[in-house]
Amino acid sequence: MPSPMRLWLGCLGLAACIAAGNAARAESGGLTLFDRLGGEAKLRATVHEFVLIMESDDRINFTFANTDLKKFEQLLYEQLCNLTQGGCPYTGRDMYTAHAKLNITNAEFNALAEDLYEAFDRVHVPYRLQNKVVAMLAPMQHDVVKDHPVSQNPAVAK
Ligand code: HEM
Numbered sequence: 001m002p003s004p005m006r007l008w009l010g011c012l013g014l015a016a017c018i019a020a021g022n023a024a025r026a027e028s029g030g031l032t033l034f035d036r037l038g039g040e041a042k043l044r045a046t047v048h049e050f051v052l053i054m055e056s057d058d059r060i061n062f063t064f065a066n067t068d069l070k071k072f073e074q075l076l077y078e079q080l081c082n083l084t085q086g087g088c089p090y091t092g093r094d095m096y097t098a099h100a101k102l103n104i105t106n107a108e109f110n111a112l113a114e115d116l117y118e119a120f121d122r123v124h125v126p127y128r129l130q131n132k133v134v135a136m137l138a139p140m141q142h143d144v145v146k147d148h149p150v151s152q153n154p155a156v157a158k
Helices: 004-027 033-037 039-055 069-083 095-099 106-122 127-144
Strands: none
Touching: 033 039, 033 127, 039 069, 039 106, 069 127, 095 127, 106 127
């Protein structure tokens, strides 16, 4: 049973989150990033283009050799929809688990980001919105990549 103090702090936290969310929405005319990207149709088209581009990108396509790409496309859509406040539940695995056995490098991570930019270009999503999405994905690099320099830096390694 949570104490009254914890409940109170929880309410304060929630209120702050709602206020921050409202401020972000007010700044963007009440629209979520999902809306501004063009909603479901545009985001699904982006993810579809991304899969086509990735399939012909020899820098990274080999990592998807044993992957059900239809399922991957759906999960990536759900994840991007969820991250951009489109309200979709994400039903896939967490990023660390999904990529744990793939030995992905920073170069491959960057190649995937480039492919995503190209996919957004193909469906005419403005560059500044593309950057907002990529900025949301950037922190995942640590979970996806095996050779990330951060963990190899003795100053910050655990
Ligand atoms: C922030 C960057 C990334 C995001 C948001 C992302 C997202 C996802 C998602 C949503 C899935 C499906 C999870 C599931 O199967 O439950 C997945 C799987 C996968 N990702 Fe990524 N990914 C990223 C980076 C990369 C990179 C850089 C590569 C390789 C170059 C990669 C290769 C794969 C492969 C091969 C799978 C399928 C694994 C399997 O079939 O078991 N991903 N990713």
